[in-house]
Amino acid sequence: MTDVAEAAGVGVMTVSRTFSDAGKVAEETRNRVLKAARTLGFIPNQAAGALSSRTSRVVGLFIPNLLDATYHQIYRGVVDRLEPAGYQVFVAETRYDQSREEAEIRSMLGWRARGMIFTGSERSALSRKLLTDAGAAVCSVMTTKAMDGFTAVGFSSSRSMKALGAHLLERGHCRIALVRSARFTHRRLKARHDALRTAIANKAAFRVLELDADIPFSFRQGADAVDAALATTGKGWTLVFSNDIPAAGAILRARELGLAVPRDLAIVGYAGLEIAEAIRPRLTTVRIPKYDMGAEAARLLIEQMAGREVAQSADLGFELVAGETT
Amino acid sequence: MTDVAEAAGVGVMTVSRTFSDAGKVAEETRNRVLKAARTLGFIPNQAAGALSSRTSRVVGLFIPNLLDATYHQIYRGVVDRLEPAGYQVFVAETRYDQSREEAEIRSMLGWRARGMIFTGSERSALSRKLLTDAGAAVCSVMTTKAMDGFTAVGFSSSRSMKALGAHLLERGHCRIALVRSARFTHRRLKARHDALRTAIANKAAFRVLELDADIPFSFRQGADAVDAALATTGKGWTLVFSNDIPAAGAILRARELGLAVPRDLAIVGYAGLEIAEAIRPRLTTVRIPKYDMGAEAARLLIEQMAGREVAQSADLGFELVAGETT
DNA sequence: CACGTTATTGGTATCGATACCATCCTGCAA
DNA sequence: TTGCAGGATGGTATCGATACCAATAACGTG
Numbered sequence: 001m002t003d004v005a006e007a008a009g010v011g012v013m014t015v016s017r018t019f020s021d022a023g024k025v026a027e028e029t030r031n032r033v034l035k036a037a038r039t040l041g042f043i044p045n046q047a048a049g050a051l052s053s054r055t056s057r058v059v060g061l062f063i064p065n066l067l068d069a070t071y072h073q074i075y076r077g078v079v080d081r082l083e084p085a086g087y088q089v090f091v092a093e094t095r096y097d098q099s100r101e102e103a104e105i106r107s108m109l110g111w112r113a114r115g116m117i118f119t120g121s122e123r124s125a126l127s128r129k130l131l132t133d134a135g136a137a138v139c140s141v142m143t144t145k146a147m148d149g150f151t152a153v154g155f156s157s158s159r160s161m162k163a164l165g166a167h168l169l170e171r172g173h174c175r176i177a178l179v180r181s182a183r184f185t186h187r188r189l190k191a192r193h194d195a196l197r198t199a200i201a202n203k204a205a206f207r208v209l210e211l212d213a214d215i216p217f218s219f220r221q222g223a224d225a226v227d228a229a230l231a232t233t234g235k236g237w238t239l240v241f242s243n244d245i246p247a248a249g250a251i252l253r254a255r256e257l258g259l260a261v262p263r264d265l266a267i268v269g270y271a272g273l274e275i276a277e278a279i280r281p282r283l284t285t286v287r288i289p290k291y292d293m294g295a296e297a298a299r300l301l302i303e304q305m306a307g308r309e310v311a312q313s314a315d316l317g318f319e320l321v322a323g324e325t326t
Numbered sequence: 327m328t329d330v331a332e333a334a335g336v337g338v339m340t341v342s343r344t345f346s347d348a349g350k351v352a353e354e355t356r357n358r359v360l361k362a363a364r365t366l367g368f369i370p371n372q373a374a375g376a377l378s379s380r381t382s383r384v385v386g387l388f389i390p391n392l393l394d395a396t397y398h399q400i401y402r403g404v405v406d407r408l409e410p411a412g413y414q415v416f417v418a419e420t421r422y423d424q425s426r427e428e429a430e431i432r433s434m435l436g437w438r439a440r441g442m443i444f445t446g447s448e449r450s451a452l453s454r455k456l457l458t459d460a461g462a463a464v465c466s467v468m469t470t471k472a473m474d475g476f477t478a479v480g481f482s483s484s485r486s487m488k489a490l491g492a493h494l495l496e497r498g499h500c501r502i503a504l505v506r507s508a509r510f511t512h513r514r515l516k517a518r519h520d521a522l523r524t525a526i527a528n529k530a531a532f533r534v535l536e537l538d539a540d541i542p543f544s545f546r547q548g549a550d551a552v553d554a555a556l557a558t559t560g561k562g563w564t565l566v567f568s569n570d571i572p573a574a575g576a577i578l579r580a581r582e583l584g585l586a587v588p589r590d591l592a593i594v595g596y597a598g599l600e601i602a603e604a605i606r607p608r609l610t611t612v613r614i615p616k617y618d619m620g621a622e623a624a625r626l627l628i629e630q631m632a633g634r635e636v637a638q639s640a641d642l643g644f645e646l647v648a649g650e651t652t
Numbered sequence: 653c654a655c656g657t658t659a660t661t662g663g664t665a666t667c668g669a670t671a672c673c674a675t676c677c678t679g680c681a682a
Numbered sequence: 683t684t685g686c687a688g689g690a691t692g693g694t695a696t697c698g699a700t701a702c703c704a705a706t707a708a709c710g711t712g
Contacts, residue, residue, distance in 0.1 A: 001698065001699065002698085010661075011661060011663075012700095013661070013700080014662075017660095017661090020699095020700080025660075026659080026660060043432055043435045043460075044436055045436065045438060045698055046433075046437045046699090047372075047373040047699085048373075048667090048697070048698035048700085050373035051371065051374045051697090051698080052699040052700040053700050054666095054667060054668095054700090066393070066398060067395060067398040069393055072392060075392070079419070091417050093401075093405070107414065110370055110372040111372045112373060133367050218600055219600055219601055219604035219605075220600065220604060223604065249604055252604055252605055252606060256606050274544055278545030278578055280581070331692095336691075337692040338668090339671095339692060339693080340691060340692075341669095342668095343670095343691090346670080350689085350691095351690075351691085352689085352691090355690080371667085371668055371669065373668080375668080375669050376697095377667090377668080377670090377696095377697050377698060377699080378668075378671080378697055379669080379670050379697085380670090380696095380697060653712105654711105655710105655712095656709105656710095657710085658707100658708085660707080661704100662705075662706095663704085663705100664701100664703095665700105666701080667700085670697085671697100672694095672695090673693090673694095674691100674692085674694105675691080676689105676690085676692095677688105677689085677690080677691100678688090678689085679686105679687095679688095679689105680685105680686090680687090681687105682683100682685085682686105
């Protein structure tokens with residue numbers, strides 16, 4: 001920076017200002033500085049900037065699985081809002097692993113991130129403590145339950161399940177099986193499941209089909225669920241998945257076995273991914289506001305980091321998509 | 327750090343060493359320092375560390391689209407290798423946009439990343455200049471062509487297309503159409519396509535089906551391709567896609583239209599994703615070493631950053647998966 | 653014309669780590 | 683006993699920005 005200052009014939013502060021507080025440097029000077037910087041190939045050292053200003057423009061984004069289109073869209077939404085605002089997004093893929101998440105939080109705090117956005121399951125007690133102690137602005141996505149001073153952006157998953165339950169009852173489904181895998185069933189998912197059970201009450205038979213999967217959401221998981229369902233409960237059941245991918249896998253498997261969907265086997269997904277409308281029969285699913293949740297979370301976080309008061313939570317709703325599989 | 331040093335009754339350097347060069351601190355002292363750090367909630371400031379040591383342990387990873395399972399697996403491979411080695415991976419999603427990529431490179435250089443891994447299409451001239459000027463270690467993934475001092479890890483996509491061409495001719499396909507979209511066809515993909523054309527020579531009819539898509543790889547794109555193919559060329563063609571997702575979309579659409587695959591319409595994918603074996607008929611595709619490319623690229627980069635000599639490139643091969651759609 | 657105001661610029665201490673060198677201590681060989 | 687190697691530890695300058703304050707120029711106003 002000293003070199004650039006010298007080359008441009010100005011003080012270092014003018015160079016610094018040229019690259020940070022826009023507008024406080026005269027146009028003509030600014031151009032001279034930028035030209036000198038370009039000639040010398042100068043790129044401001046972010047580390048030095050963060051250290052000196054004692055406040056980095058880093059925001060941490062925690063995502064269980066970036067391959068999941070739901071989370072990927074959230075990621076896009078977050079980036080699209082934070083980048084123009086001058087923030088740098090550091091992504092951490094937690095892989096549904098709490099110890100990974102804790103390690104990543106530490107790492108973000110090491111970079112002195114001022115804000116963090118979490119998606120997916122809930123924070124561990126240790127994570128929450130780390131975050132509150134550090135005084136970081138925190139926003140949880142996929143839930144509307146603000147807590148511990150963390151804001152929340154999402155939708156009511158219990159209401160979505162209530163709507164789904166009503167839809168199923170209305171279409172005369174009377175044997176409903178919830179498919180899940182122990183390894184990827186976190187508390188929030190359990191709550192979602194309870195909501196469905198409640199919605200159904202005893203107007204239909206209800207059971208849980210527990211599978212063990214090693215990958216979070218796979219087509220195979222759906223196929224396995226169909227096989228398991230046929231083996232244990234026989235035809236005539238409605239399989240409710242927690243994602244569209246395994247639901248699609250179930251459709252493919254059902255067709256392979258010559259089963260009529262939804263007559264022999266009904267299928268429900270969750271998320272509202274592209275495959276839900278690409279596959280035949282069209283999948284019944286719950287479309288959730290993926291991108292918008294990310295964008296809104298980012299917006300809230302920006303406000304918080306600027307020290308402004310913000311709403312504790314935002315409910316962006318959902319949409320029940322009645323397809324041809326129920 | 328000063329506080330921790332005081333609390334532990336040691337000098338700041340001992341604290342610093344406790345958190346960085348492992349082994350140079352006596353076990354007993356080390357424990358005292360760690361305890362003090364835990365009590366005080368001390369987390370080393372990465373920015374200060376990077377500034378002071380004039381060498382950050384940051385590696386940039388550039389990916390066109392994290393939702394694409396190919397790139398996502400590469401990402402996993404990279405992270406799994408670099409994290410245990412003490413490096414921090416900063417991911418940048420370029421979205422197939424060169425100006426985004428250039429901006430992200432600048433940003434990485436701002437963090438003084440010592441190494442960068444690129445996947446997908448080729449670097450622009452400006453990008454290459456930025457990288458060489460900065461003296462960063464660079465590795466390209468998905469290609470075996472090392473250039474400009476950048477190492478490369480991948481497979482021979484032209485050989486994969488030659489193998490595919492041979493397979494198609496062997497199975498008697500005589501009308502082959504390459505499906506692509508202008509927006510997402512970069513130079514490497516073109517080279518891949520040329521290789522297929524060469525492999526086929528004039529032993530089969532060859533044409534290109536140009537679609538315009540706004541998303542890189544979607545099911546819809548495959549469905550559109552089927553519709554376009556039927557409209558322009560009629561039945562009996564083999565559609566060659568550059569990804570399994572649109573190929574799967576094509577299968578779904580073909581079945582919806584009552585077409586027999588591969589008799590009325592043959593379909594070929596690329597990448598070797600889960601859906602290729604989940605869908606019926608099973609998709610013919612080229613399986614590429616996704617995860618391993620990432621891991622190997624990371625390994626090479628670690629060696630380079632340690633100043634050791636490394637092989638210029640690594641060819642990890644591919645596997646032609648003959649399915650039921652050809 | 654004096655004077656407050658605003659726009660622009662510069663000097664220097666400072667952020668929190670690490671590099672580098674110095675010091676101290678211990679154990680062992682001569 | 684002496685000398686010395688090597689392990690453990692500490693002191694302090696330094697990395698490259700920004701915060702803070704000061705200085706100067708330009709401008710309008712009464």
